[in-house]
Amino acid sequence: MTTRLFYDLVALVIFALVIVLGVPALMGFDGFELNTFARYLALGIASLALALSWGGAGLLNLGQAATFGMGSYAMAMHLKLKASGDGLPDFMGWNNVPELPLIWVPFHSLGFTLLAGLLVPAFVGGLIAMFMFRARIAGVFVAIITLAFLVAFQLVVIEEQGITGGQNGLTGLAPLNVLGWSVDTYGVGFYYLVAGCLVTAITIGLYLTHSKFGLILRAIREDADRTRFLGYNVANYQTVIFCISAALAGWAGMLYTLVLEFASPTYMSVSFSLAIVIWCAVGGRDSVLAAAIGAILVNLLEGRLSDIFVEGWNLMLGVIFVFVVMFMPRGLNGLVGDAWRFIGGRLQKERTISTRPHLQPEPVKSGQEN
């Protein structure tokens, strides 16, 4: 076991304990308070999904909200059908839709819905990724293309009112029913469901980053050409991580619909997509755990700020983000790492003088600093 993996596992265990035991205890096991927190946890999954592609592979996906929205709508379609009983969903009535569109029919089944909420985003993400990465598109162009896709996708969802509910989205949903357990959104049980999902998602993320697969992705991130010359099919690796990231975002979307009890096209807005990037940046995009914590902390802070400063909380949040980007480019994770090394370095200095001189790079004499 490497030291990094050890630290990550310790951090994961601490995080899981805080989420599963600490937070509910602090909130006095109040289901309604936990509902608010469950929302942050769901957003944490969206943030860690982005960390996988952005931090792990250097692919800044600004269309994360689109795949998040797909998951969210998949779940909402299932619950809307449950709420409508034998009839048509109400919004189809005022859009003069005569019968249930074919695309809606399979969502009667929960099993299909759960699969669709993961696989549809993965498929769409994979498709875009294939076109992009086969053409060796990289860097800022990935961000532009995914952003353009997001805008187009949101427009389609808003315009196709008869199928999607348009601007209002899908509202008036039934509670989820899993194997006879009717999920009460305001119950402690629901909180544990979301918390369990988040811990599982982080575990998957950690596994991926520490696997050989994750190592190759990091190599691609640092230098795609060099990795290609070593014989790896760069496009395939990038496509796979894009798919996984999209599927995780879809998962987060499904949970988000359950928490808020409606699906809205604003989940696919540019501002929401950028918010995910911000959470990820604040937490630290190099680590899935840090990214999830970033999402939770930023949302907590937003809730707190908007509580104290009813006017101007948006502005203050913006200023904080600017500072984070300027002074903490690697987020809280980088900060903690720096602090750790700083303390460690100081302690070591006291004991021995320069323990590993051979590891330090030779000073460049020619003046060509890079």
Place this chain on the structure above:
Amino acid sequence: MKRRDFLSSVGAVGTAGALSAPALLTTIGRATAQGNDIPVGLLFSLTGAVAVVESTLHDAALMAIEEINAAGGVHGRQLRPIIEDPASDPATYADRARRLMIRDKCVSVFGSYTSASRQAVLPVTEQRSNLYWYPTLYEGRECSRNVMYGGAVPNQQQDELIPWAIENFGPRFYMIGNNYVYPKEENNYCKTLLAKHGGEVVHEEYVPLGHSDFSSVINRIRAEEPDVIFATVVGDSDVAFARQYHAAELDPARMPVVSLTRSEVEVKAIGGEAAAGHFSSAPYFMGTQTPENERFVESYKSRYGADQVTHFVSEAAYFQVYQFKAALEKLDPANITPETIRDAAVGLTLTAPQGEVLIDENLHTHLWPKIGQWQSNGQAEVLLQSQERVAPLPYAAYEGQTCTGEGLVRA
């Protein structure tokens, strides 16, 4: 300061911040209900896309609360407004509504302008059996037992308007609206009225919300030469539409725009010159001549500035607070819950700026529809005032369905 020192000091601050996270949590868990006052929530966007309109609703509702408090409150208890800014985002509406209804234990929440935000608030309102006072006109077809609807539903805006428009301008209607549920429902209802009164739809068109280029629409209107432009365009779109309509030199005397959504706020943005000559149907105009309205307009202007306008949604935001107060007064002070407030509010009459309004058992409001023609000074001249108060029929377009005191009944 060396970079390294700087980093470490930032790190210290950051760590302290991380350690204070539990403090963030615990304060969230504390309920703030305290003392003897009555907590009420105000949930209007003060920032974001709809803030221009919603902040006026916020102002009107807050003014009513402060007037009531200045006059001694209810049963000697003050109303304590708890203000949230949902920033025009449905998810934030849902979150802030939870905060108001669950944590702050508000017995009622006043809020929203758009249908999307109302529907975002509905699940928690119904789940917590709270009471949501919604002042905006809307598309109907909703029958919640937890929402007090203060605005007009389609039958209240159109029953008088459509025959009047056919009689005065002609039977050929051109429908233009934004592409979402409200215009579609209004148009659905309009079509049933047109069929009844011998009108016809020459064209029906929807543009995306926020759409601002109406040149192709105006060209089509020119080609079709309809008698009436039936408009359900909202917000910035309506402002752009009205300006471009005026710039294209289409004559309001020959092809008037008859709008369900254009109020003093939009006209202020359009400019009186471009809005003049067109029509709106609403239960309230700023120029309504009642003593209650004069008082309302005067105190609104003295509080928020002489250039401010009142309109049919802010009027409802204002009188709904008084309806809430009247309901509280009927109740035993020890037994104030959202449900008892609702039950006390049913059947209540109150003299609002527009006239005497009544809360129906279906929780919608009986109103006084009016038709106004916009003048170049930005005010409307009321041409037609309904002879009697009109009852709200939120399911008027759907045969066999009625919204009653027991909820929705299907025949």
